[in-house]
Amino acid sequence: MSMASTASVPQYVAARSGMLRSFNGQASLKLGECGLVATCGAWRRVRFTALQNSRLREFRTTSRRLSVNCSAAGASSAGDQSTEDESPYQVLGVSPFEQFDAIKAVYNRRYKDAEKRGDEAAMARFERAYDKLLMAQLTNRKKGRTFGDFEVSKEIRYADKRVLFPWGPKIAPSSKNDVLINLAASAVIAIWITVTQVAEWKPLQFLMFGYVFRIFLKLKEYEPPTSVWSEEDEDSNSKRRQKNGMRLLRTLALVLSCVAIASLAFTGILNGYELAGAFIPRKLLHSQELFVTVGSSILLFFTGSYLR
Numbered sequence: 001m002s003m004a005s006t007a008s009v010p011q012y013v014a015a016r017s018g019m020l021r022s023f024n025g026q027a028s029l030k031l032g033e034c035g036l037v038a039t040c041g042a043w044r045r046v047r048f049t050a051l052q053n054s055r056l057r058e059f060r061t062t063s064r065r066l067s068v069n070c071s072a073a074g075a076s077s078a079g080d081q082s083t084e085d086e087s088p089y090q091v092l093g094v095s096p097f098e099q100f101d102a103i104k105a106v107y108n109r110r111y112k113d114a115e116k117r118g119d120e121a122a123m124a125r126f127e128r129a130y131d132k133l134l135m136a137q138l139t140n141r142k143k144g145r146t147f148g149d150f151e152v153s154k155e156i157r158y159a160d161k162r163v164l165f166p167w168g169p170k171i172a173p174s175s176k177n178d179v180l181i182n183l184a185a186s187a188v189i190a191i192w193i194t195v196t197q198v199a200e201w202k203p204l205q206f207l208m209f210g211y212v213f214r215i216f217l218k219l220k221e222y223e224p225p226t227s228v229w230s231e232e233d234e235d236s237n238s239k240r241r242q243k244n245g246m247r248l249l250r251t252l253a254l255v256l257s258c259v260a261i262a263s264l265a266f267t268g269i270l271n272g273y274e275l276a277g278a279f280i281p282r283k284l285l286h287s288q289e290l291f292v293t294v295g296s297s298i299l300l301f302f303t304g305s306y307l308r
Contacts, residue, residue: 088129100137104130169254172222172308178214179305185210186297193293204293208255211300216251219308223247254303262295 089096092110094103107130114122174182185207193203223243266288273280284291 086129088132091125091129092133100133103133167250169303169307171306172218174218174305178218182211182214182301182304185214186301190294190297193290197290201289201293204259204289204296207293207297207300208259211255211258211304212251214304215254215308216247218304219247219250222308254307255300258299258303259292259296261299262292265295266291 092103092106094106098106107126111123111126111130114120114126189203189207269284270280
């Protein structure tokens, strides 16, 4: 009995130690599994947090881009709206009460400058502003006036009317003072040659010089005013000389045509007497200077007062 109990003690101890080792191993395994599960859970949480942060950053970046694009689009639309609402007079730098010919000269000058610089945006702005003013002129052409007493340009008002003789005289009534001055000049010359009966061409020469000066100034009033922009052009001097030369040529043509008509009328009267078989009166035959001078003074009065 004692021997059996003595022999079973080591076996019991060994069994207990084996059970303890098995339990410790299982516990270690369980602890390892728990640690692995905890590690995996922590990794999942870290990964989820990183993914969430990346998505948040992406969302913020996208929202920032959208806000930038929206602000840019709003700025562009506002810029386009402000460009459309911008006054064409401010774009061209002219006054609303400026004549259309002067506005056209400024537009040509500024458009050429922008074209030389290669500034397409400025060219588009100038062209758009000029188109607006042109359409406004076309709209008001039937009314005849715009901005109070400022007339619509005749090129716009009568754009659909063709001129058969563009170089021919045009109707242009002068002011009352100019008409009285022309009347006084013609009357003085006619009275001078009628009273003195001078068989010379001096009165006619004075008459011609006087009307050359008067008509030259009158034609200058009907030319478009020189713009400030065109005065800075390098070709402004040559263009100005060309305009003055053309104006002087037109003035001489008007004056000499009046004298030529008077001379042809006198010659026609003499030929009429010859064709009729009648004798030409001696007084008429020797009064060529008187007839031509008086006739020229009358024709020049009407030309200088009512034509251009």
